[in-house]
Amino acid sequence: MHYHLLIDADDTLWENNIYFEQATHDFITFLNHSQLSHEEVRAVLDEVERLMGYGSVNFTKSLLETYRRLTEKDQQEEDIEQIRGFGERIRSQPLQLLAGVKETLDYLSPRHDLVLLTKGDVEEQKLKVERSGIEHYFRQVVIVQEKDIAAYRQVVEELRIDPQASWMIGNSPRSDINPALAAGLNAVFIPHPHTWRLEHEEVLNNGRGQLLTLSAFTELRTHF
Template sequence: MSKSQISLIGLDADDTLWHNEYFFQLTQKRFLELLADHAESTHASARLLEAEKRNLAIYGFGIKGFTLSMIETALEITAGRVPASVIQEILDAGRDLLAHPVETLPGVEDTVEKLASAYKLVLITKGDLFDQERKLAQSGLGEMFKAVEIVSDKNRGTYERIFSQHGEGPDQSVMVGNSLKSDVVPAIEAGGWGIFVPHEHVWAVEHADAPVDAPRFREAARFDDIAEIIEKL
């Protein structure tokens, strides 16, 4: 493939390269069923989201923080009377999440291989260190990345550092991901390009408006459209 002015491509992991949020939603459904005798699902779901947002600064992103937030919500909703058996089921659900198999999304393997032949690829992801390393290893994509950045958050400073440390600076760097809030908007704010690849399942915390007026914003209908988009930058 021909090479554009881009020298570095950052790729998000969860729900960009492989399925993730779907498993969280299944686990949340299981959690709501466990608390059905104590609260309506809409109320329990709202309380859980509040706990997740509140705990991000303490536990960070990932399954362990999600599990602790479920336990905290169960205690709050039941005024501390939640049965130990329910707590155990929540813990089991968290363990199941940490063990779920990695399934790459359509077009990912071929596209990543094609991009790796022409550009420096960096995996840029949030979440638990061990879990993200496990998923990358199981995906079979690890050897295609020149670097892996598992960060506590994704903001303008994160991308300024990564684009400068691993590439030729933001001007020649692009970030690809399914989250407008974490992958696209801050990468553009840092001076790079942002390519949005929509996914049907998006965590409520990751919602943001598309920066449609930003000159460096692009949207790909499918992951395997990315190579052609980057060639034209």
């Protein structure tokens, strides 16, 4: 059967969150708070990130705001520059495809209709897609501000696809799996060991669609 495969990008096709995790670790080590544990500082950063939004630019703002809230000394310009550097370094990281992604897209693209569906800062996501070298496998690249039920319904309508013949493939329960299922699509959950903490959620299949859980992107070849 010919399917529409909507495929997530960050931490599904290429590594992403490991670079944010490294920057977070460097920031917390640099802050070196005398009273708060690593986890307590991280909780404040999580709270700030919920307000700031996605992408490395907003993440850098989140680091600076967390520093402003938690620093135990007068704010120094050199400290601010150091922290800004932790965030900005993310953009210069090499784009590393996950194992078997290219070979799997080679296999899937002649058989199915592939759409890359990602969220975040438009320019930053476009740049990643261009750098990835895999854009040609996809009929279309769709970048949305948020992946919620309304966004999936809109994508289905704009692409004129049948939800029951469509699968959302990704690593995030909160953005890729639960809202897609709730919108009437099928979903393939491929967990990533370093999925962003704010994307964690119990996988719930409240819709009519099928749910597959795979351990690697390459396993798509077995099912599609």
